[in-house]
Amino acid sequence: ETGVTQTPRHLVMGMTNKKSLKCEQHLGHNAMYWYKQSAKKPLELMFVYSLEERVENNSVPSRFSPECPNSSHLFLHLHTLQPEDSALYLCASSQEWGRHTGELFFGEGSRLTVL
Amino acid sequence: SQQGEEDPQALSIQEGENATMNCSYKTSINNLQWYRQNSGRGLVHLILIRSNEREKHSGRLRVTLDTSKKSSSLLITASRAADTASYFCATNQYNNNDMRFGAGTRLTVKP
Numbered sequence: 001e002t003g004v005t006q007t008p009r010h011l012v013m014g015m016t017n018k019k020s021l022k023c024e025q026h027l028g029h030n031a032m033y034w035y036k037q038s039a040k041k042p043l044e045l046m047f048v049y050s051l052e053e054r055v056e057n058n059s060v061p062s063r064f065s066p067e068c069p070n071s072s073h074l075f076l077h078l079h080t081l082q083p084e085d086s087a088l089y090l091c092a093s094s095q096e097w098g099r100h101t102g103e104l105f106f107g108e109g110s111r112l113t114v115l
Numbered sequence: 116s117q118q119g120e121e122d123p124q125a126l127s128i129q130e131g132e133n134a135t136m137n138c139s140y141k142t143s144i145n146n147l148q149w150y151r152q153n154s155g156r157g158l159v160h161l162i163l164i165r166s167n168e169r170e171k172h173s174g175r176l177r178v179t180l181d182t183s184k185k186s187s188s189l190l191i192t193a194s195r196a197a198d199t200a201s202y203f204c205a206t207n208q209y210n211n212n213d214m215r216f217g218a219g220t221r222l223t224v225k226p
Contacts, residue, residue, distance in 0.1 A: 004157075
């Protein structure tokens with residue numbers, strides 16, 4: 001148990017569906033992250049929020065839409081996804097973001113399958 | 116884009132042996148971190164080394180950092196079957212503060 005909870009753990013959706021991934025942390029951290037992990041590829045940094053403001057958006061397609069309503073919650077809204085978007089989506093948090101970014105605490109991930 | 120690159124991609128050893136994994140990176144860093152991931156699970160932080168440090172120890176783990184060569188190594192001594200996992204290096208990049216991960220080394224420790 002790392003203190004970062006992701007739901008759902010598994011999600012199967014069609015290309016026309018709209019779904020959301022949820023991440024919650026009660027560690028008092030100020031930064032939250034979304035990473036995508038595909039088979040045999042490095043983790044891809046998707047979005048970073050620091051103090052509830054987006055500080056990083058790494059050319060992620062607009063079919064992925066993040067939302068950070070407060071410092072404890074992070075969402076990834078999904079719509080009209082493609083089969084190649086099937087992957088493990090990992091949420092993480094850290095005490096702060098920037099030059100002194102320390103340990104990242106990861107959730108267990110949401111395994112997404114797009115049919 | 117990928118920052119760290121680990122090698123080897125896969126490593127298989129016997130229990131009790133030492134395992135060494137290497138990481139190379141391209142741009143200047145604030146710090147470098149090593150993580151472990153069991154299959155299909157989240158990553159777990161192992162150790163952090165700052166750019167002004169050269170070596171760090173934590174239990175059976177020893178990490179070295181050579182900023183002139185832009186490389187780091189993770190040594191696991193007296194390995195156990197429970198050490199079987201994927202190991203990733205991650206760099207906190209100096210220019211944009213991103214946390215970037217490599218593709219990982221898959222370590223198998225045979226009992």
